[in-house]
Amino acid sequence: xxxxxxxxxxxxxxxxxxxxxxxxxxxxxxxxxxxxxxxxxxxxxxxxxxxxxxxxxxxxxxxxxxxxxxxxxxxxxxxxxxxxxxxxxxxxxxxxxxxxxxxxxxxxxxxxxxxxxxxxxxxxxxxxxxxxxxxxxxxxxxxxxxxxxxxxxxxxxxxxxxxxxxxxxxxx
Amino acid sequence: xxxxxxxxxxxxxxxxxxxxxxxxxxxxxxxxxxxxxxxxxxxxxxxxxxxxxxxxxxxxxxxxxxxxxxxxxxxxxxxxxxxxxxxxxxxxxxxxxxxx
Numbered sequence: 001x002x003x004x005x006x007x008x009x010x011x012x013x014x015x016x017x018x019x020x021x022x023x024x025x026x027x028x029x030x031x032x033x034x035x036x037x038x039x040x041x042x043x044x045x046x047x048x049x050x051x052x053x054x055x056x057x058x059x060x061x062x063x064x065x066x067x068x069x070x071x072x073x074x075x076x077x078x079x080x081x082x083x084x085x086x087x088x089x090x091x092x093x094x095x096x097x098x099x100x101x102x103x104x105x106x107x108x109x110x111x112x113x114x115x116x117x118x119x120x121x122x123x124x125x126x127x128x129x130x131x132x133x134x135x136x137x138x139x140x141x142x143x144x145x146x147x148x149x150x151x152x153x154x155x156x157x158x159x160x161x162x163x164x165x166x167x168x169x170x171x172x
Numbered sequence: 173x174x175x176x177x178x179x180x181x182x183x184x185x186x187x188x189x190x191x192x193x194x195x196x197x198x199x200x201x202x203x204x205x206x207x208x209x210x211x212x213x214x215x216x217x218x219x220x221x222x223x224x225x226x227x228x229x230x231x232x233x234x235x236x237x238x239x240x241x242x243x244x245x246x247x248x249x250x251x252x253x254x255x256x257x258x259x260x261x262x263x264x265x266x267x268x269x270x271x272x
Contacts, residue, residue: 009174013182020186020209024193029201036205043212046179050223055215055234062238067208067245074249075201078256089265096195100188107184115177122173122223130222130231138228139235150239157243161250 008049015042029075033068040064051125054132179220187213200252200262204245211241 002010016039023035040063047056128134139147186209193206215234222230256262 005174009178013178016182017185017189020189023205023209024189024196024202029199032202032205036208039209040212043216046182046216047219050179050219052219052223052231052234055219055231058235058238059215062242063208063212067242070245070249071201071205074252077253078201078262093196096192099195100192103191104184104188107188108181111177111180111184114180115175119176119224121175122220123226124173125223126226129226130228134228135231135235138232143232146236150236153243154239157246161246164247164250164254 005049009046012042012045012049016046030072033072033075036071037064037068040068050122052130054130054135176220176224179216183213183216183220186210186216198263198265200255200264201249203264204248204252208241208245211237 019035019039019042023032023039026032026035040059044056044059044064047053047059190206190208190210190213193209194203197203197206215237218230218234218237222228222234252262255267259266
């Protein structure tokens, strides 16, 4: 008999896997983006269950909000082209399936071995663990150098994106 | 609560699906989205173990992974727009100009 927590986990996990598969299989790129948004939102629900409210909301705003809107924008800009069904590399699909099964079996065996070695159950989140105030304190004290470095990284990425898409106007 | 290995198993499935997407699809944007799927699988393990060991550093790492992913998406999509301008396509099989 499933406990209520297992029931919640399995129903969210089902949505996560179903949307990932639907993203891979849908021919229309716009549908792929929308399925991925749903995938990110349901993973955010898992973060919420795991007691990580800050990460969950960052996932919704940064991933499902900002990044996926950027994807959607580019898909619309480039016209969401539909590629032909034929495969130029022979056996590409078969090999992809083989690699998928091999990776799944390998990692699955690893997880089984590890969990037999004594990985237990999660404990329910307690008190003030990982609330936004505590994460802010950690970010601005022990992790302040990487935090400042990410701002440099973001500036470089923004400038890089502008340089890559900028077109010089021909003078003559 | 649920055993932590359930989260590991879910993350394994998500990561494998992402790998399969990269190998299977030819639309460069969908390949990019499969990469995001793999990032997500890694983040899920980080948060699960942060909760398991009651260690905050796992969640901080997810925060940094998200920022790097945002930077990567900005540059990657700009590259894709630039490629589309010159090739009129984002089919990865068409990007073979340097093939001997």
